[in-house]
Amino acid sequence: MTDTTAIPLYVNGPVQNGVFSLASAPGKAVGIRLAAALNALTGQAPVAHLWNTVTLAGDQRHRTAHRQDFPGLPRAEREARQIAAKYTPGPLPQSGVLTDADPAVAVLARTVLEDLLAHGTVRLEEDTVHLCARCGHMTGTGACRACGAAQALPARRRLLTHLLADAPGLPLEPEDFHAFRARPPAQLLHAARDVPDRLLLCRTRAHGIRLGWLGLDDAFVLDPRTGLHLACLAAAHHRGAARPVMALTDGPAAHIAAYGAPVRRFRGTQLRYLLHGRIPYDPPLLDQSFGIHRLAPELREPFTHWYLPLCAARERAGISPARLPALVKFWRRAHLRRPDHPDPSIRAEVASAAARGDFRWVTDISALPHVLPTRPPHRGRAPRR
Ligand SMILES: [Zn+2]
Structure with a gap:
């Protein structure tokens, strides 16, 4: 029997609830998409998307917007509307969203801080x-x-x-990272x-x-840097997961890590970071690559929403725009080699690798065709059995 508490639960790292949509700024969705792909590959249900609302920019927007629209609209409601707008024209994720100011996070913060104060x-x-x-x-x-x-x-x-x-220990150590043989x-x-x-x-x-x-x-x-770690822990506690892993890039990791140090380990739960690179979501370049390799329209969204985030986990320095055509070509090849009956042992190997942060299979033509998703992965469906 699988011990689900031993499987890492992947959660997205910091994304500020600014004024943008995921359709117009897909680069901000990489952590969310990567977490969704890895949780599905490791047989876990989708997890809530985390959003940071404790920001000076948010304070400023609320003050000025308050005078213009919806007078009396509470701040939390304004943040919730702005989060919903991120997903337009689609709905909110079925797994829900969780902000760093959510009552569940506040309750956990109190418990954690009481412990930390008691321990000095x-x-x-x-x-x-x-x-x-x-x-x-x-x-x-x-x-x-x-x-x-x-x-x-x-x-x-x-x-x-x-x-x-x-x-x-130190505010950030190699052990705080979740990845196979990868040194931060x-x-x-x-x-x-x-x-x-x-x-x-x-x-x-x-x-x-x-x-x-x-x-x-x-x-x-x-x-807020401590708060977003607690939001990640709250999402993990909600699922009974003891090993939350936050997917983020180098810059935010360096910015928040010290403020997460007091709370990353709490009563048997250990939060680690998974570093991923940036993705060149450049529509003309993507369209050009899709055209060159005659990629079927229904394979384009899974490429941008599922495959590129996984490639970004493999290529932590970032995917260069020059790599895109080759990745599209490989993606198409993987679909051409997709078996009618995926090999359960290969699927299990990939799930195990995905759980320990080993992403070599992402560019392995003998493995990838067996784990391709069948539905738009942003809807959080598990891959085909
Ligand atoms: Zn001032």
């Missing part, structure tokens, strides 16, 4: 911070990032902090470790997970 991994400290004289945003040096005002005033505030010295790039490890000795885990935002129960000012929420 995070602390509550009174300290002097600088708050924008105009809008109250906690600023560093320089102009306010929220409103642009130049003047900041010192103020004493209760803060949630994490001292690197209190954590057992040295510059990524270096960038993620290049953080202050004391991390502030609270930020001034109009939307997010409030920390009033810890005695923090109402203006503070949990740092």
